[in-house]
Each structure stands twice: as structure tokens, then as C-alpha cells.
């Protein structure tokens with residue numbers, strides 16, 4: 001075989017790194033001049049830095065709570081703060097981002113340098129979601145969305161840049177720090193996953209063109225809240241548990257308490273994740289801007305569905321505040337639609353009872 005042919009044969013089996021993939025796909029965007037590519041590459045760099053600390057959290061003095069609480073009223077663990085700082089530093093260094101909204105910061109974080117003010121993008125993120133799992137060594141994740149700013153370039157970012165509906169996302173993704181570290185993202189042309197190869201320090205393409213199965217065997221919900229669930233959710237859970245050969249029921253329940261980990265499993269295997277409105281969380285627990293919208297973008301690109309359980313597509317909701325919560329039904333399309341049917345029928349019944 002000629003050298004040229006031999007080389008081509010080798011190249012065909014070569015891994016594709018995240019940065020190579022981003023550059024290759026950059027040409028799909030007529031307006032792209034590399035800004036979005038640079039932003040995504042910097043997110044990938046920050047993910048590697050956070051991954052290094054997550055992997056040794058038990059060994060260094062970064063574990064445990066620092067006593068502070070974040071805007072959610074949740075105790076902040078040191079790794080949350082570390083991750084927030086690393087992603088903020090990386091996004092500012094990209095010079096493409098003019099500001100961020102993060103779970104760890106009550107207000108928007110504006111990058112007030114002349115270079116950053118020229119940035120065309122803003123990022124919403126949960127730097128370390130599922131942090132209650134850090135000190136028990138259970139998978140945790142980072143979630144992010146990227147939007148083009150609305151406010152005038154060359155000036156400071158404004159709140160309006162962050163209160164855009166999910167359909168205006170230009171990119172979204174997550175990093176799962178689990179048995180391996182996986183970065184999954186979309187720019188609206190499909191979903192691709194990359195696994196970190198620690199031996200070369202690169203995210204390598206491992207899950208090209210991800211598609212969620214139209215149905216699955218898993219339902220993910222915190223059944224500790226059962227008594228507070230809406231009637232439709234209670235009925236759907238019972239539906240999941242009843243034997244039915246045709247629809248492969250009963251399903252299995254899988255709930256880690258870490259959104260990215262629960263979502264990633266359902267994305268690969270098929271399934272549904274539900275966090276409905278409950279007592280204590282009348283609008284659900286999960287945050288629209290940096291948990292629900294990015295994950296909803298990914299599931300829709302992978303062929304699934306994300307709604308509030310009634311008639312509202314998550315990505316159509318117009319945000320009114322940075323840390324707004326919404327009920328979240330997401331996963332395989334047929335499973336979400338079945339859950340929505342139970343919700344709608346229960347809603348109708350309760351309305352009819354009230355009208356008697």
C-alpha cells in the first residue's frame with residue numbers, strides 16, 4: 001500500500017478531538033468567524049480543569065461545605081465555588097463572552113473590559129450541578145447555554161441578554177464527571193459526545209450524532225415527594241409500575257439526584273425524567289435558564305421532548321427572572337407524551353369537580 005494510502009487508512013481511524021470537531025463544524029455557520037468555536041473551546045478547557053479537581057476532591061482540602069449559601073439557599077461546597085471561578089475565568093479569557101448568569105451568583109456577572117464588551121455572546125450555566133453528591137463520590141455535572149447578546153456590542157451586557165427564551169440558544173451542553181468525563185453539546189445541528197482521554201488530556205469524539213430512543217425502560221423522579229405530586233404524576237408513576245407486555249412495562253426507576261447523570265443515562269438508553277411542581281417548589285425545583293433550557297435543547301436535537309408537563313414547550317417559555325424554576329418533564333418523546341396525557345386528564349377531572 002502506498003504511503004499516501006497507508007496514511008489515509010490510519011487517519012480514518014484516528015480519534016477526533018473536541019477542538020478539531022468544533023473547527024470542522026465551524027464552516028456550517030455562514031456568519032461564523034470562529035467566535036463560537038473559541039467560546040466552546042474555552043468551555044472545554046475549563047471542563048478539564050474542573051475535572052482534575054473533581055477527580056481528587058477526596059484528597060485535597062476542597063471537599064466539604066464552606067458554610068456559605070448560594071442564591072438558592074443551598075449550602076455551597078468548595079468545589080461549586082472552584083468550578084464557578086474556573087468557568088468564569090475561561091469565558092472571560094475567550095474574549096467572545098460579555099457576561100454570564102450562574103447558579104452560584106445572584107445577579108449577572110458582567111465582564112467589564114473593553115475586549116469583553118465587544119463579545120457577541122452570553123452564557124448561562126450551572127457550574128457544578130448535583131453538588132450534594134460531591135462528598136459521596138456520585139457523578140456531578142456542569143450545564144451551559146450560549147446565546148447571542150441582544151444589547152449593543154461594545155457596551156456592558158444587560159439583563160435582557162439573559163432573559164431570552166430557549167429557542168434562541170445558539171449552543172448548549174453539559175459535562176458529566178462520572179466513571180469517565182463526557183462533554184456533550186449541540187449547536188442546533190445534532191448532538192455529539194466527547195469522552196476525556198486522560199492520557200492525552202483531550203476530549204475525543206465518542207458519541208457521534210446522539211439520538212434518544214423514542215421509548216425506554218427508565219423513569220427518574222424523587223418518589224420521596226410522592227404525597228406532594230400532582231394527581232397526573234401519581235397516575236403516571238403507577239402506569240410505569242403496572243405490567244404490560246406490549247409496552248415493556250413495568251419500567252425501572254433510576255434516580256441519582258444529579259440532573260446531568262440522570263439525563264445522560266436516559267439520553268443513551270431512553271427514559272423520562274420528571275421534576276414536577278410540589279409543595280415547597282410550586283414551580284418545580286429546576287432552574288429554567290441553566291438547567292432546563294440547555295437540557296431541553298439537547299433532547300429536542302436528539303429527537304426527544306421537554307415540556308412543563310402540560311402544554312408548554314420548555315424552550316418557548318419567556319424567562320422573567322434569572323433563577324426562575326419550572327416543572328420539568330423530559331426524555332423519550334412517547335414517554336413524555338404519555339405523562340402529559342395523564343397530567344391533562346387529571347387537570348380536566350379536577351376542573352370538572354370544581355365546576356360541579
Ligand code: P6P
Pocket residue numbers: 129130131132222257258259260262285286
Ligand atoms: P431532589 C441538584 O441539586 C438538582 O438541582 C439536580 O441536579 C437534581 O436533579 C435535583 O436537584 C435533585 O433534587 O429534590 O430530588 O434532591
